[in-house]
Amino acid sequence: xxxxxxxxxxxxxxxxxxxxxxxxxxxxxxxxxxxxxxxxxxxxxxxxxxxxxxxxxxxxxxxxxxxxxxxxxxxxxxxxxxxxxxxxxxxxxxxxxxxxxxxxxxxxxxxxxxxxxxxxxxxxxxxxxxxxxxxxxxxxxxxxxxxxxxxxxxxxxxxxxxxxxxxxxxxxxxxxxxxxxxxxxxxxxxxxxxxxxxxxxxxxxxxxxxxxxxxxxxxxxxxxxxxxxxxxxxxxxxxxxxxxxxxxxxxxxxxxxxxxxxxxxxxxxxxxxxxxxxxxxxxxxxxxxxxxxxxxxxxxxxxxxxxxxxxxxxxxxxxxxxxxxxxxxxxxxxxxxxxxxxxxxxxxxxxxxxxxxxxxxxxxxxxxxxxxxxxxxxxxxxxxxxxxxxxxxxxxxxxxxxxxxxxxxxxxxxxxxxxxx
Amino acid sequence: xxxxxxxxxxxxxxxxxxxxxxxxxxxxxxxxxxxxxxxxxxxxxxxxxxxxxxxxxxxxxxxxxxxxxxxxxxxxxxxxxxxxxxxxxxxxxxxxxxxxxxxxxxxxxxxxxxxxxxxxxxxxxxxxxxxxxxxxxxxxxxxxxxxxxxxxxxxxxxxxxxxxxxxxxxxxxxxxxxxxxxxxxxxxxxxxxxxxxxxxxxxxxxxxxxxxxxxxxxxxxxxxxxxxxxxxxxxxxxxxxxxxxxxxxxxxxxxxxxxxxxxxxxxxxxxxxxxxxxxxxxxx
Numbered sequence: 234x235x236x237x238x239x240x241x242x243x244x245x246x247x248x249x250x251x252x253x254x255x256x257x258x259x260x261x262x263x264x265x266x267x268x269x270x271x272x273x274x275x276x277x278x279x280x281x282x283x284x285x286x287x288x289x290x291x292x293x294x295x296x297x298x299x300x301x302x303x304x305x306x307x308x309x310x311x312x313x314x315x316x317x318x319x320x321x322x323x324x325x326x327x328x329x330x331x332x333x334x335x336x337x338x339x340x341x342x343x344x345x346x347x348x349x350x351x352x353x354x355x356x357x358x359x360x361x362x363x364x365x366x367x368x369x370x371x372x373x374x375x376x377x378x379x380x381x382x383x384x385x386x387x388x389x390x391x392x393x394x395x396x397x398x399x400x401x402x403x404x405x406x407x408x409x410x411x412x413x414x415x416x417x418x419x420x421x422x423x424x425x426x427x428x429x430x431x432x433x434x435x436x437x438x439x440x441x442x443x444x445x446x447x448x449x450x451x452x453x454x455x456x457x458x459x460x461x462x463x464x465x466x467x468x469x470x471x472x473x474x475x476x477x478x479x480x481x482x483x484x485x486x487x488x489x490x491x492x493x494x495x496x497x498x499x500x501x502x503x504x505x506x507x508x509x510x511x512x513x514x515x516x517x518x519x520x521x522x523x524x525x526x527x528x529x530x531x532x533x534x535x536x537x538x539x540x541x542x543x544x545x546x547x548x549x550x551x552x553x554x555x556x557x558x559x560x561x562x563x564x565x566x567x568x569x570x571x572x573x574x575x576x577x578x579x580x581x582x583x584x585x586x587x588x589x590x591x592x593x594x595x596x597x598x599x600x601x602x603x604x605x606x607x608x609x610x611x612x613x614x615x616x617x618x619x620x621x622x623x624x625x626x627x628x629x630x631x632x633x634x635x636x637x638x639x640x641x642x643x644x645x646x647x648x649x650x651x652x653x654x
Numbered sequence: 655x656x657x658x659x660x661x662x663x664x665x666x667x668x669x670x671x672x673x674x675x676x677x678x679x680x681x682x683x684x685x686x687x688x689x690x691x692x693x694x695x696x697x698x699x700x701x702x703x704x705x706x707x708x709x710x711x712x713x714x715x716x717x718x719x720x721x722x723x724x725x726x727x728x729x730x731x732x733x734x735x736x737x738x739x740x741x742x743x744x745x746x747x748x749x750x751x752x753x754x755x756x757x758x759x760x761x762x763x764x765x766x767x768x769x770x771x772x773x774x775x776x777x778x779x780x781x782x783x784x785x786x787x788x789x790x791x792x793x794x795x796x797x798x799x800x801x802x803x804x805x806x807x808x809x810x811x812x813x814x815x816x817x818x819x820x821x822x823x824x825x826x827x828x829x830x831x832x833x834x835x836x837x838x839x840x841x842x843x844x845x846x847x848x849x850x851x852x853x854x855x856x857x858x859x860x861x862x863x864x865x866x867x868x869x870x871x872x873x874x875x876x877x878x879x880x881x882x883x884x885x886x887x888x889x890x891x892x893x894x895x896x897x898x899x900x901x902x903x904x905x906x907x908x909x910x911x912x913x914x915x916x917x918x919x920x921x922x923x924x925x926x927x928x929x930x931x932x933x934x935x936x937x938x
Contacts, residue, residue, distance in 0.1 A: 534781070537784065539739065540783060540847075543777075544848070545767045559784055
């Protein structure tokens with residue numbers, strides 16, 4: 234008796250241990266994949282937050298800039314700064330006189346170098362006529378060389394022997410600085426990797442999500458509340474319910490086409506703007522919010538509704554005073570998940586033209602703009618080596634946003650739930 | 655069909671305090687014409703199925719009327735007709751006449767919200783709003799505009815909680831969540847909430863079935879105090895409870911009201927054979 238029991242028990246224990254091992258293994262596999270993903274993105278992307286600059290002594294000569302008094306902001310904007318920066322660089326290498334060699338030398342500088350001088354002068358108009366020491370951005374290739382992303386030797390070498398010598402000399406003289414890249418965080422997009430910034434895409438995505446939230450949150454709650462609490466249970470409402478669920482499964486590119494056909498072509502809304510992007514995204518978010526809200530309304534205990542009605546509250550009062558507050562945590566969680574999906578959505582934005590190259594950071598939702606996922610798409614298909622790290626860095630930024638939104642969802646859920654319970 | 659309770663029933667209850675209260679309570683309703691609510695020929699249908707058939711009963715003012723009967727006999731359905739809670743159930747039809755102070759509560763001109771402000775209800779399962787204790791008791795006065803200033807609101811809250819015998823237990827945590835109270839406390843809070851708008855009638859749908867005996871005793875004591883000012887109708891499964899608290903009892907059986915009479919008469923001397931069988935425990 235006891236021995237057969239023991240055998241069966243051992244078998245059951247073994248099965249249990251085996252099952253637990255499977256669980257641990259699959260968790261480890263998932264964690265490993267996640268770690269690999271994050272490691273590969275962070276390791277190739279973190280350098281985008283740094284850049285190399287060249288310290289040059291620049292003589293701010295009004296004549297060479299071609300500005301005349303009064304030195305208004307506008308006049309300074311139109312000045313010519315290119316030769317100023319170049320001569321400052323040539324001054325470091327007096328032995329280089331040949332035109333061809335000088336051109337090679339000047340390719341160490343980014344086209345953004347002259348802009349840096351211009352911006353400095355606009356901020357400090359008094360310094361006109363003096364010589365200043367200014368850090369100007371280096372060109373992307375040499376930035377990548379410094380970060381050791383491009384080889385110094387080999388088959389596809391992009392640098393001449395001389396250029397490498399100049400670079401090493403500048404490095405020895407301590408003229409090459411490596412510092413935090415504020416332009417990446419606060420600037421707009423650019424054709425030049427060393428000048429490209431993510432702010433345009435971040436602000437564009439923010440406006441699009443804002444529009445999306447303002448449209449889909451009230452509409453979603455209103456639709457869900459009506460369907461759950463007020464709509465008569467007829468065949469028509471059942472058809473509507475089924476179609477809302479279907480809508481959540483429609484490929485997003487189709488919503489993009491719809492946006493193109495209706496919002497741009499029929500209503501004539503401005504192309505490439507976060508406004509239209511937000512409207513299109515809200516079409517996608519709406520079913521998610523409706524489904525989440527309906528589920529959380531349905532889970533509100535009927536006792537609360539009865540109590541409200543018995544106290545003489547009207548059905549609308551019952552919904553607004555008692556049902557919706559209890560359903561709010563679930564609704565907000567669903568909304569944030571919907572918005573997080575919308576944040577990562579690329580295809581509908583391509584359809585409405587948010588894929589255009591826009592160098593400015595938008596100030597209103599009506600300005601043409603990029604969006605984060607589209608920016609990743611654009612940079613990922615750029616040929617320059619400098620955009621590789623930018624792509625990874627943009628992915629890091631969008632993941633930060635997603636993590637923040639999910640954290641917000643968790644915080645809201647625990648806060649409101651502890652208030653209710 | 656209709657039995658009017660006699661004012662000075664013979665005392666059979668061996669609880670002397672209860673006896674005292676009983677006679678005190680019934681003095682207030684000496685007048686036999688003092689009828690708070692009436693039901694005349696009430697039929698209720700759920701879809702094609704008839705749940706109640708020709709219900710006639712007079713509810714006397716400032717008394718406790720108990721509705722007893724086996725499960726599914728329609729007593730809760732009838733109770734819910736009295737404040738029109740059946741309105742929200744799909745496919746539920748009510749016909750016949752139910753009056754409150756002589757006014758038909760199903761008349762088209764009558765607003766259901768105003769009926770429910772005169773007829774409060776306490777449910778089987780305690781169902782406080784998931785808000786603070788204070789917010790629970792001031793909700794009714796607020797939506798019915800019974801109090802304007804913060805002082806008035808607080809006054810109503812405190813007096814309702816005192817009437818429900820809950821104030822001493824919760825006075826230090828009025829703003830704590832109501833769901834943190836015990837089951838019995840929650841049910842008394844629901845009573846406090848119901849009486850916060852001074853209803854003339856209080857409907858109680860098996861208010862003690864989810865509570866332990868001590869909490870039940872407290873609710874019953876409370877009902878005795880409340881009936882000085884409020885007409886109470888209670889649906890109960892416990893015949894002991896019906897005999898302890900009520901002055902009038904109606905026995906429901908399979909959708910009809912088999913017998914109505916004073917609690918004395920129903921429990922001592924039932925006329926209808928079905929009542930007799932139920933009371934003596936032969937079925938139910």
